[in-house]
Amino acid sequence: MVEQEGFRRYVAHIILWIGIAIVAFPVYVAFIASTQDNALIANGQMSLLPGGHFFEVYYQTIFVGTSGSTREPVGNMMLNSLIMAIMVAVGKIAISIISAYAIVYFRFPFRMPIFWIIFITLMLPVEVRIYPTYKIVADLHMLDSYAGLALPLIASATATLLFRQFFMTVPDELLEASRIDGAGPLRFFWDTLLPLSRTNMAALFVILFILGWNQYLWPLLITTRDDMQTIQIGIRKMMTTNDALTEWPIVMATAVLAMLPPVFVVVAMQKLFVRGLVETEK
């Protein structure tokens, strides 16, 4: 603006760099710790420069796991997390887009009650109904299964609302045109609406993938078998052992590996991420 002199800009640069340092420091420490010798860390003499154990620590973390009680390779946990995150994201998008389509493009008895039944789920996160949900999943014999991990997290309305809003902005002329071409409701959905929704679906996928990957309380309750653990649960189990025996380099390598996929998604697909975040919060 008028008096935007150099000095103020320097201050802004400095404040932003301090902010970035605060934000990055814990992660930097974790990465450094994952390349060092455990004895050094346990003695409280960890250096703030990278050590020489990078390959050895990451190899053990991914393919072998800790040498303590939970001998589960983190690579396997990452696979579980990946499957769960993709199931949550794809599942939610799939069921939401078709129900939003029905609600916007059809007139049928109980349309509004059904809409409200779905809409209300927006309000309650899974945390507040955790034990009864656990019991139902147990009764359905879905403990320690991918379906049990993903399905209860799919039960929410955010995506439905988003698609409903988007469909309302699609001009009616498109429907008229495809009707003249002789297209039925399914054809119109598949050939016209779905291609138009691509960006929305991608933005939603980014957000839901991160949400699914980062789930904690739910997988903590319903996975009992070590080979079904997600990476977030794995970290906690690694720290359960007596502090002195915690293999910190492996714990920190696991933390770094747990951050990598979602952080990569945010940075690589920044535009979609921002869009998805802003849209789902409306």
Added chain:
Amino acid sequence: MQKQAIFKSKLLPYALVAPQLAIVLIFFYWPALQAVIQSFLLQDAFGLSVSFVWFDNYVELFSEPAYFETVVRTFIFSFAIAASSLSVALLLAVMADKPLRGGAVYRTLLIWPYAVAPPVVGVLWVFMLHPSLGVLSRYLRAAGIEWNPLLDGDQAATLVILAAAWKQISYNFLFFLAGLAAIPKSVLEAAAIDGARPMRRFWTVTFPLLSPTIFFLLVVNIVYAFFDTFGIIDTMTRGGPGKSTETLVYKVYNDGLIGGNLGSSAAQSVILMIMVIVLTGIQFRFVERKVTY
């Protein structure tokens, strides 16, 4: 609400809503109903008999000083997390909103912690500030502070608040940036021509115009502090030492799973549900109307 141009079909719309309806009914309504029913039941210590006790679980909960303390603690945590995270994020957003060289890079470097999972946040911070091996603890001890969050409840609470606020900075930053971008530059220029210095311009023009964003974020941050801090607390302190970092959600988990007191745990869930519904209601009301001037 609905299109003018629509399809006519008897069965297809039901088939299309059926999957979502089924999942919502089985995994949302049924458990929520169960929680409400369970909150009126009392199970004996061996789980052999169940009796209907009306509001006994609630009465017992409210007569328990520990529950009241947890409620107060959760609110203190929420406001501390919201206030610290919002103020840092606002400062950074105001700086990043300026036409600076490398602005996009700053943005990218500030938004990625959104993607870090709460349990990982807990691990990172507990490691950094671990009493015996944390890299920052050395400096705290050198500064003469007796730092031991594993034993000192206040220090543990501070640690949880710091970690939770740290994670939320990026989210708040993004929404503040969007809010700042929506403020018309002409208003700020007008204030500048009237001779308002940058600080004054911020407090008299920018800040009031941001109030809808601030209010929205305040609610989101409180909900975040209620629910998403579970992973942070669980990997950092498990609610301890004592009960000094036990929030409402953590207590539901603790009493139900470890204490085996399902009736009380269910009653707490129901109270939490009511709190969230109220918070969401407030948010909808004000977001609809906008807190504008």
